[in-house]
Amino acid sequence: MKSTPALDQKHPHGYTVAYEREEIQFPVYVVGFVSACFAVAGISLDNIFLIALALIAFGFAYYNFPLLETGRPRIGASQYGIFADGLGIISWRAVKRLDLIPIEIRGTASNELRIMLQEPLDRALLADWRKRPFYRFLMRLPWTKLGDDVIRIPLDVFDRPAEQIHQNFERMMAFYRR
Template sequence: MSQNHFNGYTLAYERDEIQFPVYVVALIGAGFTAAAIAFDNVFLFGLALCALGFAYYNYPLLETGRPRLGAGQYGIFVEGLGIISWRAIKQIDLVAINLRGAANNELRITLQEPLERALLANWRKRPIYRFLMRLPWSMAAKNVIRIPLDVFDRPADEIHANFMRIMSFYRR
């Protein structure tokens, strides 16, 4: 099973608000690059590299039609990680985090065993050109996977409810 052919409940990045800042920062980076070349200024070139690096890191947010997260009969699919087996999942929590006055939601998947044994399919090896790009997950502790949900095309509570429903169905 490949990363592009996952069946079940899938989620993609949101289409509306996320793309605009990436395009704006890329345009600003291109402007700084042109100004750096025109004025032969190293400081402007440094600013251009920072802006273009931010746009490069967030480029996956522009690929909105592609599934990034999902659940099916074998487990939970996470892009750039793999398929986490249902039997390896101890619990799935929806956590609200207040960050600088803004409420953000994240899914925390606690594993019963180490990540290497929990993965049915390991997709952590990425092509070299995608190595520095954004991933939709991070490791919080030894066996806890954090997935920020506010960038996806469905509400966080709906995502959590569907994952819990699918997990209870396939764990029987």
């Protein structure tokens, strides 16, 4: 499917949310630095264990690299529907319900947005952005899929409060579904 400028992944319109700019980047930088230190020590000492640790740490830093790209919109909503980086644009007509779910994991509270679809994801997408370049294939996505009709988006890593994101999505859905 060819994207029109309004459905373009690089220039989204409407309400957009990016990754948080504060403390979320620090662990990625630290793990990248630790990976480099392990690699240098492993190569200079000819220690396979340190090289293995360097590869594991590098894999973690590589997976979380998108957290460093803070200015780029990752999720949002427009007149066409809800969009997520690496997923596409889900039509407003295909959205059954938007739920803000609080989740308690090991004493830490977090929030996730659950998008319940009325039809399978393949039919709900107006623009399909799931094909990514090879070098980004193993990197973090801002969404996960639960079955064919539920999309989960953890909201605590974004630069706006979870309640605000949910309220804006609900408001836009009510307006554009009229």
